Amino acid sequence: MVNLPEASLIVIENLCKSFDDGAEAGVLNNISINIKEGDLVSLIGPSGCGKSTFLRCLNCLELLDSGYIRVGDVELSRKSVTQKPDERMLDAAHKMRVEVGMVFQGYNSLFPHKTVIQNIMLGPLVVKKTPEPEARETAVKLLKKVGLESLANKYPSTLSGGESQRAAIARALAMNPKVMLYDEPTSALDPELVGEVLQVMKDLDSEGMTQIIVTHEMQFARDASDYIVFMDKGEIVEFDDGDVLFTNPKNSRTKEFLRHFTGTGMAVNC
C-alpha cells in the first residue's frame, strides 16, 4: 500500500498551500503521498477539505507555497512561500501542466468556439506543434475510445453533459499525459449520464492510465479505485483499499464523514 518514492510515478512531499485572502477552505498542510504508475486513486472528503486545491497544485494551476512535487521526471520544489517563483520554477510548472491532464468539474470547460474534434486537436497543434493530419488521426482515435465519433463536428453547446465530459477527457488525453486528474467530473451531471463518464475512466484504468479522481461517487470509488484517500482540513487523514476504508475506517473523522453516505445505499459498517 505504501509506495516507495523510487518506484512511484508521482511523489509529493510536504506540500503546503494557503491563500492570500486568508480563506480557510482549500488550504493544504504538509501533504505527502506517492502514487504508483497505473493506479486509480479516489480522493474523498468533506467540501473545503482541500481535495480540489490538491489537484490544482498538482498540475500547477496553483503554485505550491512549499514542498516538493515530482511527476515522472518533472520536478518542482519550493522552500517557502517567501521564495519568489523564478524562471526555473515557472518552467517546471509549465512542463508539469503539459505532463498532467485535467478534467474540470463543470461541463463548460470545452472551448465553445471550436467543434468537438477541434477541441481535441487544439492542445497538440498549439503546444506540441503536431502536424495537422497526425493530430486529427489521434483525435479520431480518442473520439472512438470515448464513444463520440459521431459528434466530431458538433459544437459543444449542442452536447449533453455526459458527452461534454467525455469530450473533455479525450481532449486531455490528446496531450498524451502521464497522469489524468479529475475534479468532481460527474457532480454537475444528471444521474443517468454519470455512468457513461465513469465507464471511460474504468476503461482507461484497464489500459494502465494513472488517474486521480476527486469524487463523491462512493460506489465508484469503492469498486474501481486501487485505493482511496480521505482528506479533511487540508490533511490526508487516512488512505486504504476501498473495501477496508469503507468497512473498517481507523480514524473517527473518516467514520463521521462516511456516516453521511449510509443512507444512500452504501454499505458502511461503523
Place this chain on the structure above:
Amino acid sequence: MRRFLISMLVLALFAALAPAASADNGALRWGGDSEGGFPYMFPNQQNADELIGFEVDIVKELAAYLGMTPEYINNAWDNLIPGLERGLYDIAINGLEVTPEHEEMVNFSIPYYKTFLQLAVRRETQDISSLDDCRGKVVGTLKESYAQMVLEELGDVDVRTYIVEANTYEDLANGRLDAALFDAPIAIYSAGFNPEIKFVGPPIGEIIYAVAVTKENRELLTKVNEGIVYLRDSGKLREIYDRWGLWSPIMAAEFNDYSPRKVEMTNYDEWAENHRPELTLDKKLARYVSMLPTFGEAAILTLKVSVTAMVIAIVFGLILAIARVFAPKWIALAATAFVEFMRGTPLLIQLFFIFYGLPNVGVTLNPFWAGAIGLGINYAAYEAEIYRAGLFAIQQTQWEAALALGMTRWQAMREVILPQAFRVVIPPITNDFISLLKDSSLVSTITLVDLTKAYGQLAGTYYDYFGTGIMVAFIYLVIGLPFVAFSRYAERRLAEQDKDGKKGAAQNFYRTSARWR
C-alpha cells in the same frame, strides 16, 4: 494614348499651380464662418459651394489691391480669434466688432463698416417700441455679441442667445421671443421682407466692424489699412454697400459721401426674392436637389473622420484594455484614470483642447487629424471598457482549461480567450460606431465642414430648418445603415454557432413565453 495621358497630367498640374502664380504677393489667408450668416458671408443659393456676401466682396477687392490671392479658411464664428492666434489664417473678417475685449487679443484695421443695433418685434406687438421697453421681456440675440452686452447691461431682461440668427427670428415669429436685437444688416436680411415682423425704435448704440490681425503682424495691418483707405476713397466700398442695400445715413456720415446711389441693390433684391415666404413645391424640390453635392461632400468627410476615429478607438482601446487587465498595477491605474477622465469630460471640450489648446505646447494638428484623434481617443475609453467586459465575460474555466492543456498564457489568450471575447464585443463595438458617426458632428466646431456644418450653412442660407433638417437626418441614417446591418449579421452569426449551424436569429424566448402570466 499613354503620351496623351501624360501631357494631360502635366497640363492639369500647371492648371493647379496657375492661380498661385498669378498673385505676386502670395495668398491672403482669411478666416470667416461660412455659417456666419447673411449679408456678411453665406453660401450662394444658386450654387451652395460658392461663398458670397458683402465681406466676401470686400476681401476680393482688398486682395486685388494688395496683389494677393484670397484663400478662404472656414472656422466657427466663436473661434475666429483663437484661430487667428493659432495661425490658421492671416486675417479674420466676419462681422468682428471692435470692442475693448477683442482689442486686448488682436489688432484691428480702420473700420470698413459702421452700423447700429435694430430692435425687431412681431407685427402685432404694441408694448415694445424702444430698448427700455425690453425690461421684463424675452429678447433673443447673437451669442457673445455687442447686442448681448447691451441687453445684459440693461438688466431685468431674459436674454436668449443664438448661434444662428435665422433661428432667432423664427422664434420671434412663433412667439418664443418677445423681441430680437441684432446688428442692423442682420435684421434687414433676416426680417426686412418678413410681413410678420416689424422694426421699431431708433438706432441703438454703435457697431464698428474691422479686419482683425494678430498683435505681431503689424506689417500686414499697415497694408490692410492702406487697402481699406483706397477702397473707401475710390468708391469701391460704397458700390459694394449699394449693391447689398447696406448704405445708410450713418455710413454717409462716416465716409462723408452724401451722393445718391450709383448702382442698384441687386444683391439684396435677389436675397429677398429667394426668401419671401413660401416657394412653390417645384422650386423647393429643385433647391433640395441642388443641395445634394454639398451634402455629398460633407457626408464623405463625416464618414472619413468617423472611420479614422473608429480605427484609432479600436486599436488604442485594445491597448488600454490590455493595460488595465494585464499590466503591472501602476500602469493599470494610469489606464483606468485615463479611461475615467475621457469618459467623464465633454467630448467638445476635448476637441477644443486638442485643436486650440495643444498648439500652445507646440503640437499643431490639422483640423481633420485633430477631429479624428479627438473622437478616436475619446471613444477608445469606451471601447476599452467593452473589451474588458468581453474578457471578463469568458468563464475562468476556459482560461484554466487552456493552461491545463499546457498552453502558455499568450497561447491561451490567442487561441481560446480572444476569439471568444471577440464574438462578444462585435455587436457593442458596431453599436458604438453608429454612435460615433453622430458624435462626429462636433468636428464642425473645429473648422471642418461635415454634415452638421453643411446643414447649418444650407438651412441658414435658405431659412429652411425643417426640410433641410429632414434631409440631413436621412443622410446620417443612410450612412449608418451598413453598420447597423453588420451588427445584425454578427449577432446572427453568433446565434448560429450557438445553435450548431442552424440558420436564423436567436430565438426571442421572452416573446414565446409571453402567454404565461
